[in-house]
Amino acid sequence: MKLTEVLIKPILTEKANTQQEKLHRYAFKVNKKANKLEIKKAVEQFYGVTVTDVNTAVAPGKNKTRYTKEGFIQGKKSSYKKAFVTLADGETIDLYENI
Numbered sequence: 001m002k003l004t005e006v007l008i009k010p011i012l013t014e015k016a017n018t019q020q021e022k023l024h025r026y027a028f029k030v031n032k033k034a035n036k037l038e039i040k041k042a043v044e045q046f047y048g049v050t051v052t053d054v055n056t057a058v059a060p061g062k063n064k065t066r067y068t069k070e071g072f073i074q075g076k077k078s079s080y081k082k083a084f085v086t087l088a089d090g091e092t093i094d095l096y097e098n099i
Contacts, residue, residue, distance in 0.1 A: 006034045006042040010095045011082065024087045026095070032058070032081045039083045047093045053086040 010016075011027035019025040030039055036054040043051050061079040065072055087093070 001031065001034060001038055003038065003042040003045055006031055006038050007046065008080075012095065019084075020092075024089070024091070026085050026087070026093055028083045028085065030056075030081050030083045032079075034081070034083075036083075039085065043085050049091045049093060050088045051085055052088050055084040055086075057082050057084070 008029040008031065011029055013027075016027040019027070026043075028039070028043070034042075036056060039056070040051045040054050043049065058081050059079055062077045063074065064077055065074045067073075
């Protein structure tokens, strides 16, 4: 798998921001086929940091329903994979530089 296909986007939530400040741990949405070694290489190459640890989790797809004039509409959100990347001491990633 190409390294440009591994990382999809960073996860920017309150919980992720707290982990960034306290534990130097960053969360990314990644390709479901990517493994930990590919994720580590991609983060090191794109952000120029040293990664000490990578943890992954697959968020399951959820059923969604809503009521409209025509009746109930049912669908499903797709599942996705998250990667929690821990950096070496003293290193940071500025995720807000492109905003």
